[in-house]
Amino acid sequence: MIRVLFSARPDLWDEYRDPLRDAFAAAGLSVDLARDHAPADVDYIVFAPNGPVSDFTPYVNTKLVMGLWAGVETIVGNTTLTQPLARMVDPALTQGMVEWVVGHTMRHHLGMDLHIAGQDGVWRNSTYPPLAKDRPVTILGLGALGEACGKALSQLGFPVTGWSRSAKEISGIRCLSGDDGLTMALRDAQIIVLLLPLTPQTENTLNADRLALLAPGAFIVNPGRGPLIDDDALLAALGTGQIGGATLDVFRQEPLPVDHPFWTHPHVLVTPHIASTTRPVSASQVVADNIRRVQAGEPALNIVDRAAGY
Ligand code: NAP
Numbered sequence: 001m002i003r004v005l006f007s008a009r010p011d012l013w014d015e016y017r018d019p020l021r022d023a024f025a026a027a028g029l030s031v032d033l034a035r036d037h038a039p040a041d042v043d044y045i046v047f048a049p050n051g052p053v054s055d056f057t058p059y060v061n062t063k064l065v066m067g068l069w070a071g072v073e074t075i076v077g078n079t080t081l082t083q084p085l086a087r088m089v090d091p092a093l094t095q096g097m098v099e100w101v102v103g104h105t106m107r108h109h110l111g112m113d114l115h116i117a118g119q120d121g122v123w124r125n126s127t128y129p130p131l132a133k134d135r136p137v138t139i140l141g142l143g144a145l146g147e148a149c150g151k152a153l154s155q156l157g158f159p160v161t162g163w164s165r166s167a168k169e170i171s172g173i174r175c176l177s178g179d180d181g182l183t184m185a186l187r188d189a190q191i192i193v194l195l196l197p198l199t200p201q202t203e204n205t206l207n208a209d210r211l212a213l214l215a216p217g218a219f220i221v222n223p224g225r226g227p228l229i230d231d232d233a234l235l236a237a238l239g240t241g242q243i244g245g246a247t248l249d250v251f252r253q254e255p256l257p258v259d260h261p262f263w264t265h266p267h268v269l270v271t272p273h274i275a276s277t278t279r280p281v282s283a284s285q286v287v288a289d290n291i292r293r294v295q296a297g298e299p300a301l302n303i304v305d306r307a308a309g310y
Helices: 010-026 091-110 112-116 144-155 178-186 231-240 280-295
Strands: 002-007 031-034 044-047 064-067 137-140 160-164 173-177 191-194 218-222 243-248 268-270
Touching: 002 010, 002 280, 010 031, 010 280, 044 280, 064 280, 091 112, 091 144, 091 191, 091 218, 091 243, 091 280, 137 144, 137 178, 144 160, 144 173, 160 178, 173 178, 231 243
Parallel strands: 002 031, 002 044, 044 064, 137 160, 137 191, 160 173, 191 218, 218 243, 243 268
Antiparallel strands: none
16 A cells, blocks of 8 residues: 655645545556555655645655646755755646747737727727737746747747747747856847746846847746746836736735735736646546556656755
8 A cells, every 4th residue: 555645735635535535546556545644654745835734754665746837946955855856847837838838828919908998999009019020038947848838839830939948949939048148038028928947047137238129018827936037127117118018827925915016017917826726636637657667666757856846
């Protein structure tokens, strides 16, 4: 019998208990899934932030900590965590992000807000958007999510540039890396999508100097992490018109404080960290598959590089 400890916010237990049990059974695993195993008996931990486990020291026989979230910035620096950590890469999570990013990119591209916010009887038909082929889009981060979003936008006709830490070749995407690559990726881009993880290296990636590289009136779509953008620099660039608008899903402080200027800014759309959520049924299959792999002596998938921080 494999003992799996579920450590997450208490309300997630009801959402995940049955999907996890079903997925373990479907994977042919005999699992005792519970929230209260004795630490030394635990083979695997299914983990999300704000659960009971924060000190991993007593889990001396745990083979893998399987995170339910894609972002790992709140756990990657935990010095008690010496066990391997895997993060969530799930086709449903990816599909959700593609749909959200395409939706908000299209909204900015088509200038939909002008009409959504302007139902005042005035017939504004003098402006129309360029075709997608004339709207350069840059995706910062070409991982599981950034690559999928870049491919989807490329298929819609946008010229897509992507930027990552390591050099890549992806069909339909102009791939850049390194500091010079970042400058090239930002220069004259009209829509920027941030899908970088939060690490010491990525904080304030979009600062005042880099916002100035974008095409005048560029749009920002940030489903990555709040600190990737210097908020004051963004507000200043929105004020001058250098940035024409932003859809922000993630923030330095969440929930975003009620008096934060983003809430009332006419060119900022705040969404409450809902770009793409981990879905219990598909995520449970990912968890079960990774446990099956480790049980079979195969390497676990999506192991976090603790030194790189993601
Ligand atoms: P991932 O697969 O780890 O991809 C991260 C990408 O960022 C990789 O391409 C990586 O480069 C690049 N990168 C990392 N550090 C860099 C640096 N210093 N310079 C340049 N590029 C760098 O992550 P993912 O699954 O795509 O997820 C990305 C992020 O989305 C998560 O970390 C999380 O913050 C966020 N997210 C948000 C939501 C939401 O609902 N808002 C949902 C899920 C995820 P390499 O390819 O070279 O490694």
